[in-house]
């Protein structure tokens with residue numbers, strides 16, 4: 627399946643792996659790139675020195691293109707922005723904010739810039755600022771989210787911009803990729819399914835929570851603070867939502883989640899940890915390799931779209 631995105635990024639298959647905090651490290655990114663998709667290292671809140679190390683380790687594991695996600699709530703984002711240029715990274719995605727101030731630096735260095743957006747307005751702004759493509763991410767996604775669903779957002783973004791659009795949120799199989807193509811998207815970005823991938827370094831307890839999750843098992847915390855985050859329901863989300871209902875202030879809520887994503891990913895604390903995952907977790911029933919995921923999703927979509935053998 628060839629699209630403007632496979633062409634732009636020099637990849638075989640139209641699948642990007644989300645740049646997830648703590649999860650998207652060099653092993654996962656390299657495995658996705660080696661499978662013909664675009665692996666992405668999630669710089670999240672990493673110190674920039676560590677981002678450089680992750681990039682170098684990823685280069686050692688793959689000759690294919692890979693990307694780095696710059697999370698714009700990170701106070702160190704500027705240093706991370708420079709490291710990706712110094713290391714010759716080919717693709718940058720951004721999340722949780724407006725990357726306009728780094729656009730000049732990246733474009734001058736020939737980096738392909740793909741902001742993740744959750745609205746038509748932000749997509750248009752990013753196109754005007756020089757973005758090469760956008761990821762239109764619906765509220766079915768895990769982690770920090772907007773308020774529009776993928777099904778409604780993607781065709782509206784496709785109509786609003788000329789640059790290629792990548793769909794994200796609620797996609798974990800070939801039906802999702804085929805549907806995204808029908809909505810006008812030229813690739814998909816998936817996150818949750820890669821959290822549970824064989825090559826993912828995420829603790830088995832967290833992977834098991836995704837594999838056992840049902841359609842209704844996620845909750846959105848942080849709506850009251852302006853940073854809504856979707857994760858699998860557990861003791862932490864119950865306490866968080868109760869505090870929010872009682873009108874707790876930002877600092878009190880912060881205490882509950884400080885270090886909680888690390889606790890889930892590294893220590894496997896599925897009780898007090900933050901288990902970021904999308905609504906599609908209910909569709910994921912086993913741990914698969916990145917190659918099985920990337921090849922399987924593409925093959926199923928090609929079959930559905932009548933593209934077999936092309």
Ligand code: TUI
Pocket residue numbers: 647697699720721722723724742743744748763768769770771772853855
């Ligand atoms: O960024 C994500 N997903 C994330 S970031 C993250 S780290 C975090 N942890 C706790 C609280 C907050 C963040 C975990 N998951 N997805 C891409 C995305 N970007 N979704 C929504 C947006 C977005 C939001 C606002 C993009 C632009 C934007 O612009 C705001 C403005 O007007 O500047």
